[in-house]
Amino acid sequence: MKSLMKTMKAAIFGVVLFALLFPAAAVAGAEGAPDINAVLKRLDDLFRSESSVGSVELTVVKPRRTHTLKLKIWTQGDEKALIVIEAPEREKGTATLKVGKNLWNYLPKVNRTIRIPPSMMQSSWMGSDFTNDDLVRESSLLKDFDSRIAGRSEDPAGWKIELTAKPSMIGLWQRIEYVLDVDGNLPLEARFYDRKNRLARIMRFDEVKIFNGRRIPAHLALTPIDTDGKPEKDKQTEMRYLEIKFNVPVSDSMFSLSELEKNR
Amino acid sequence: MRFSTLKIAWRNLGRNRRRTLLGVSAIALGQFTLITVNGLNAGYFESMLRIVTGPLIGHVQVHQRGWREERAVDQYIDNLGRAESEIKTLPEVQSVSARIFSPALGAAGEPGREPAEAEMAMVVGVDVPVENREGGILASLPAEDLPGPGSVVLGKVLAQRLKLTPGKTVAVIGQDADGFPVSNIFLVKSLVKGGNEIVSRLGIVMPLKEAQDFLVLPDKAHEIVILGNDYRKAGELADRIKSLPGLKDAEILTWKEAFPVIVRMIGMKTWTDLIFLAILFIAAAAGIANTMMMSTFERTREFGMLLALGTRPGRLVRMITLESVILGLVGVAVGSILGAAVVYLTSQTGIDYGALSGIRGQEINFQGLTLSYIVYPKLEFRNVLFGVGAVMVTAFLASFWPAFLAARLEPTEAVRA
Numbered sequence: 001m002k003s004l005m006k007t008m009k010a011a012i013f014g015v016v017l018f019a020l021l022f023p024a025a026a027v028a029g030a031e032g033a034p035d036i037n038a039v040l041k042r043l044d045d046l047f048r049s050e051s052s053v054g055s056v057e058l059t060v061v062k063p064r065r066t067h068t069l070k071l072k073i074w075t076q077g078d079e080k081a082l083i084v085i086e087a088p089e090r091e092k093g094t095a096t097l098k099v100g101k102n103l104w105n106y107l108p109k110v111n112r113t114i115r116i117p118p119s120m121m122q123s124s125w126m127g128s129d130f131t132n133d134d135l136v137r138e139s140s141l142l143k144d145f146d147s148r149i150a151g152r153s154e155d156p157a158g159w160k161i162e163l164t165a166k167p168s169m170i171g172l173w174q175r176i177e178y179v180l181d182v183d184g185n186l187p188l189e190a191r192f193y194d195r196k197n198r199l200a201r202i203m204r205f206d207e208v209k210i211f212n213g214r215r216i217p218a219h220l221a222l223t224p225i226d227t228d229g230k231p232e233k234d235k236q237t238e239m240r241y242l243e244i245k246f247n248v249p250v251s252d253s254m255f256s257l258s259e260l261e262k263n264r
Numbered sequence: 265m266r267f268s269t270l271k272i273a274w275r276n277l278g279r280n281r282r283r284t285l286l287g288v289s290a291i292a293l294g295q296f297t298l299i300t301v302n303g304l305n306a307g308y309f310e311s312m313l314r315i316v317t318g319p320l321i322g323h324v325q326v327h328q329r330g331w332r333e334e335r336a337v338d339q340y341i342d343n344l345g346r347a348e349s350e351i352k353t354l355p356e357v358q359s360v361s362a363r364i365f366s367p368a369l370g371a372a373g374e375p376g377r378e379p380a381e382a383e384m385a386m387v388v389g390v391d392v393p394v395e396n397r398e399g400g401i402l403a404s405l406p407a408e409d410l411p412g413p414g415s416v417v418l419g420k421v422l423a424q425r426l427k428l429t430p431g432k433t434v435a436v437i438g439q440d441a442d443g444f445p446v447s448n449i450f451l452v453k454s455l456v457k458g459g460n461e462i463v464s465r466l467g468i469v470m471p472l473k474e475a476q477d478f479l480v481l482p483d484k485a486h487e488i489v490i491l492g493n494d495y496r497k498a499g500e501l502a503d504r505i506k507s508l509p510g511l512k513d514a515e516i517l518t519w520k521e522a523f524p525v526i527v528r529m530i531g532m533k534t535w536t537d538l539i540f541l542a543i544l545f546i547a548a549a550a551g552i553a554n555t556m557m558m559s560t561f562e563r564t565r566e567f568g569m570l571l572a573l574g575t576r577p578g579r580l581v582r583m584i585t586l587e588s589v590i591l592g593l594v595g596v597a598v599g600s601i602l603g604a605a606v607v608y609l610t611s612q613t614g615i616d617y618g619a620l621s622g623i624r625g626q627e628i629n630f631q632g633l634t635l636s637y638i639v640y641p642k643l644e645f646r647n648v649l650f651g652v653g654a655v656m657v658t659a660f661l662a663s664f665w666p667a668f669l670a671a672r673l674e675p676t677e678a679v680r681a
Binding site for chain 1: 338367369371379380382383435437442445448449
């Protein structure tokens with residue numbers, strides 16, 4: 001656990017990717033308002049670890065169909081992640097490997113590994129509302145954004161913090177608004193504004209559980225917002241951690257192309 | 265009018281040959297320019313019109329509303345079979361073909377030691393026999409090169425990027441109507457350039473049925489292309505299709521509505537035609553008026569003499585007008601013959617605009633269509649007639665003033681001038 005605290009450079013869901021989306025807890029200030037730097041640091045590190053192994057249920061809601069995937073995820077720091085689809089049968093064995101900024105998909109049906117070209121980074125990952133870019137992006141709320149506590153939030157009740165991308169930061173989001181719980185510890189909601197300052201997605205966090213001694217929201221729901229500023233009809237992606245172990249030994253060889261293609 | 269007047273007029277033109285030649289040349293050059301420029305325009309715009317009213321675009325297109333802007337996979341026309349059979353009941357309909365367009369990733373399908381580099385692509389499901397006709401997506405492909413079950417035709421540019429040649433296989437990762445990934449391997453039958461930019465740049469072309477199965481789009485397509493008897497009656501055809509019950513929610517567009525920019529460009533042809541007609545008017549007016557004024561004024565004494573000898577002013581007017589008309593006719597005849605000859609010759613060989621402007625390659629992509637830089641000029645007889653008419657009108661007008669002056673001459677004064 002101590003080593004965990006020391007290592008900032010670890011991402012859980014290989015998909016640190018999601019690191020950005022994952023808030024962190026904060027040290028509540030004596031008189032209510034939490035300390036902003038502590039908050040950001042905890043948000044950044046909420047899901048980070050030297051390594052992790054987790055099981056996730058990914059539910060993609062589409063207007064005509066809801067599709068649930070069971071994923072197994074191995075991560076090593078921020079740099080490496082392997083995601084393997086375990087169910088349902090149709091997608092079973094499909095796997096994604098991330099090493100740094102590179103992404104490969106292995107498709108059992110055609111028995112080929114394909115590197116995702118940069119032009120496809122904004123495309124959906126496995127039909128979900130997450131993009132390939134969400135998987136490879138590594139950004140830090142603390143380092144890449146200017147931030148301030150924007151006061152108390154009514155709905156949901158808690159603290160509102162506002163993050164504005166630093167001019168040097170290249171990324172999708174111009175602005176992110178977080179709502180933290182009343183203790184300033186865990187995130188409840190995050191609203192992402194694109195470069196044109198339009199609300200583009202809302203992420204909600206709930207079902208707080210303790211995994212491996214760490215208190216985290218086990219359920220994340222991402223709602224895409226269309227260009228009119230309304231939530232897209234019947235579209236949502238939910239991620240639920242069924243299990244996650246932080247700082248368990250994960251072998252380097254896990255994150256190789258041969259492992260990606262290994263018969264599963 | 266006596267024949268002698270004509271003869272005298274003709275002879276008068278021969279009295280100052282250099283001046284007459286100059287007048288004839290000005291008119292000939294004007295007519296030549298009119299015919300060649302308009303011929304070039306006619307050829308260029310006609311090829312454009314052929315493309316926008318051909319099988320690639322059809323006379324009428326049907327899509328789900330919004331598809332043209334977003335091109336999302338789930339913006340399909342449902343109950344395709346019913347829609348198609350309803351359209352086919354219309355008597356003027358020549359052909360109906362449906363297409364599927366779905367973004368995908370393509371990669372070389374041969375297992376190699378390195379993972380394949382994927383490229384953005386587009387699965388294009390088509391009605392193979394219909395697209396195999398002239399002007400279609402698969403035009404000019406021999407039967408053995410057409411896509412079939414498990415095989416595809418690749419756009420040339422995509423094939424180059426993927427380093428694929430016919431006989432190899434391509435792995436395709438597409439998405440079904442709900443956006444979930446689907447993948448399969450296909451044999452590459454041949455490569456296609458085609459007149460559609462999407463097809464040559466991104467196309468993975470397969471039979472409609474294959475695409476429907478692969479992308480889980482049963483009885484669905486994104487586009488229906490309809491050819492009627494006559495592209496000029498596309499509006500009426502579209503109206504009749506709009507009243508079909510199976511397509512009441514769809515967006516039904518004529519080729520004009522689908523490609524307004526190209527229609528506007530074709531419309532510009534009328535204006536260029538008019539501009540060159542105006543230039544011809546000016547050239548003819550200058551050539552004839554100058555010649556006639558000069559020759560009338562220097563002949564004041566002669567006219568006075570003729571009048572003194574009893575020539576009626578009317579005959580004088582006819583003579584001068586005839587000189588002017590003959591001058592114009594000779595000029596326009598020379599210009600027409602030269603212009604028609606040049607247009608005919610270039611219409612056989614074609615003119616490579618690209619080469620003329622130093623551009624490599626013979627195509628330009630415009631509005632998603634591939635247009636050829638090679639233009640085959642076309643002689644429009646109408647423009648020859650317009651030119652002749654313009655010159656005749658000018659000849660009459662330009663001779664009016666000198667003829668009027670000559671007729672009003674006072675013989676005694678004129679002889680003394």
